[in-house]
Amino acid sequence: MRRFLVLLKKELGELINLQTLLPFAVVVLMFMGLGQTLSSVNAEADASVVVAVADRDGGVLAGVVTAALEQAGLEPVAVTSTIDDSTAADILDEAGADIAVEIPEGFSAALAAGEQQHVESWARVRNFSIVGNQDIAALGTALEVVNSTVAAAIGAEAAPDVPPVMLQRPVITSEHVMVGDNTAEASASAVMGFVSQQTMFIPIVLFLVIVFAAQMIATAVATEKENKTLETLLSYPVSRTSIVTSKMVAAGLVALLAAGAYMFGMSEYMNGIESSFSGGPGSEAALQASDAVMRQLGLTFSTSDYLMLGLTLFASILTALAIAIILGAFAENVKSVGTLIMPLMVLLLIPYFLTMFLDLSVLPDAARYAVLAIPFTYPFITGPNLFLGNYGIVWWGIGYQLVWFAIFVTMAARVFSSDRILTMKLSWGRKKK
């Protein structure tokens, strides 16, 4: 046992150095920084959105339109020139706005006479990010407010007995959403959006951590070969199993540490995104409300869920480590590790992309079984299955991966106990047996 700990200490010492930790720290800091930036975008976004309004009508209802825009949180700036496609850019520049609205001549009179009217709007797209285009989202909402406010104003004239809300919003929808056995009052699309936003980073973290672990251990073996320390190591009075497991435990520990740190970085990032979407105290309440809905629907991870996710990830890391240590045995130097690890990357990328874009149940049977045969499919489907209460498949996934782990770790110990660890190279020409 003491010998194993001595080996483990040495392996950890090899893994934990500036070279390995730096890129990893950079990623975590990057996500945290990104989160920070996003939440400060929020502060900027609170500054009111300027809209250029060309009122060519000047009537009462045109006034209602402008008031409605203001009510919707925009800051109308009156412009006098006519807006068309050729002048829009100059007018926007002059008003310091990215959106503009033009109310046509005779707007109020025509509406009073019962004719539908056009209001034209221009929106300048500066970039394609979600957060960067809040002006445009604001315009969309404002135009809806304009419609209902104008409808109410017209209705107040035409049918003074009907309360204005009846004209603005005669049908109130209240949506119910069901997940498994749970039901809650919420919009299904909002729930879907919330869940995908909350769980988006889980597969990324899984992917990064598994690749990180595999790379670490393959590099550790390749380094022993490149620095000519392997032959000596193999002559020490320690079992080959201890050599293999000490490398695996060290890489596994560092990978789990990485998983924790990535999770932390990612959640900072998600918090940043959330607070940039929600402005002010009102949306804080909305967020809490949606949290309550998620709990009601069973769409939050309980401690035992986290534990099962952790177990699944642990099983995946072990399997990846066992495969990678064998792949690393083929390496002649550290440079070749990247290429050697490719088969493992493919095994990871297939389920990663498939589960990102579609539900496995839509695949034809043969393809689905093929995907489910890949041990690394399970970490990616564990999150959704925990949400849906499919614990059976989660346990199955953990067990299935452990079976593969047992197979590969036995193979790894064989490779390290045989000549192959020294003579194995990727030259199929000179095959020995």
Next chain:
Amino acid sequence: MTPAGQPVLQVLALTKRYGDLEAVAGIDFEVAAGEIFALIGPNGAGKTTTLRMVATILKPTSGEILANGCDAVADPDRMRQQISYLPEEAGAYKNLKAIDYLRFVADIFFEDRERAARAVAVGREVSGLGDRLDDKLGSYSKGMTRKLLLARTVMTEPALAILDEPTSGLDVINAIELRERIKQMARDGMSVLLSSHNMLEIEYLSDRVAMIAAGRIHATGTPAELKERYSAENLEQVFAQVARDGKEVVR
């Protein structure tokens, strides 16, 4: 002049094939307690392959390796307790301090802390590196690394030290010092199996020499016996003659 008593190492009908190539083609030899036994022969003769098999790094294709009665092939774990091996081409962990490397190896060999500390003390002294032991191995020159590795190999005072070209890359002074040291440790009971291309070293160090060519042992004996048998003035002439014989065997 075969020393009496149970030999520390017995190699019987040992062969090793790499595919079609028979690198070691059936060799027998014994190393007695406290004896320094050398393998000499041309490049590619099978010396390293033999040493690797004795060091349990390679599995023999056939034949037996017995050390103090334990079978190296059947029970490599027990074999490794009795040996210490210095490979022909060896490196060290570059981000370790030299002294920490010695400590690491001592801890691997000995569960007992005091025994490990004693080994480190021996290693420190044999290496002769003094203050430089506190430097990282990454900053070591080739010769310094070799010296440290040699010290590391003998510091555990194994029953059998296996040294593949131990002093290659060392300057004359260092080589002489280390040879003296190896000889002294052998006098204290450590057996040594080594290979070398330095005939001066062989003559100075070895009690007995095996001349190996094309995977076969052509002659075994004390340096004096071999010189007499081949009516040569020095081991180099013996070597040259055996190397020629070896070529004829291959043909």
